Structures are given as structure tokens and as C-alpha cells.
Amino acid sequence: MRYKIRLSYDGSAFCGWQIQNNARTVQGELEKALKSLFLQDIEVIGASRTDSGVSAIQYPVCFCASTKLPTERIPFKLNRFLPKDIQAYEIKEVSVDFDLRKSVVKKTYTYSIYLSLIHLLHLLIHQVFLLFLQNSIHQYNLRHNPIFLFHYLLLYLLFLTAHLIVT
Numbered sequence: 001m002r003y004k005i006r007l008s009y010d011g012s013a014f015c016g017w018q019i020q021n022n023a024r025t026v027q028g029e030l031e032k033a034l035k036s037l038f039l040q041d042i043e044v045i046g047a048s049r050t051d052s053g054v055s056a057i058q059y060p061v062c063f064c065a066s067t068k069l070p071t072e073r074i075p076f077k078l079n080r081f082l083p084k085d086i087q088a089y090e091i092k093e094v095s096v097d098f099d100l101r102k103s104v105v106k107k108t109y110t111y112s113i114y115l116s117l118i119h120l121l122h123l124l125i126h127q128v129f130l131l132f133l134q135n136s137i138h139q140y141n142l143r144h145n146p147i148f149l150f151h152y153l154l155l156y157l158l159f160l161t162a163h164l165i166v167t
Contacts, residue, residue: 001071037078
């Protein structure tokens, strides 16, 4: 029987989706768990690859398995063998010729970046400095005016000191 199952996983501890030698991957962990559940080698096909550290919600995966286990019980049983950072849910039987990658209608990517207050201050200082530098070069022609060049260097030292204090 061929199944399509959905996974959610926290990718922060994985080296991506696809199996790699000497690296922990989502596909590798899933295939190990399926082997433990069904007592047979099972190859899975994911919708696409993900990079190292990337997490997923509603990630579809297909696999074939011979089992007497009711379909609706497979995710529950599989989660017992999966590590805590991967969870299986929503499974359904699909036709043998079902092609997961060709049947995709839509993919949604969401990029989240966590920045601490220190990082935000650092970025702000850097952007203000760049803005000053761009305006100064155009308005005061720093390359040919020693007084403005001196003021520019003082301001640079001020920003550098603030940068060091913030970081």
C-alpha cells in the first residue's frame, strides 16, 4: 500500500531533509522510525529538500509499506519511534502511481529571523553610519577637505565605540 503522510519538524538539529553520510537528517530519522514500526526497509519520498536548520509544517511524504495496521493509527504508532523534533499526522492511502512531487499545487515558504535587542542596535548603528557616510561624501567631499575628514574619523570612532559597547 502507498501512503501520503504529513510531518512537522523542527529543523534546527538536522542537516536538511535528504539523507547524508555521517549527518542527522529528517529523511534518515523517518526511515529509521518506519523500519522500527513496520519491520522492513522503507524508502520515503519528500515533497522537496530542505536546507540545514530549516523547519517544516505540513511537509508531505510518500512511502510504501505492507501492514495490517489501520491507516488512521499509523501516525500515532510512528510518533512513538520518531524523535521529539519530528511529528507525524494526517495520513491517507494514495494510488500506487501517485507522484508527490508532480502533484504539488502550491508551496508556501515563511522566513523567520530572530534578532535580539543587541543585534537590532548593532544594525541601527551600522545603518546610521552608512547613511552619514554616503551623505558626507556627496555633500562635503571628504576626500579633499581635511576638516570634514577629521570630523568623519571622530564620528567613526564614536560609532565604533558604540558598536563595541552594544556587542
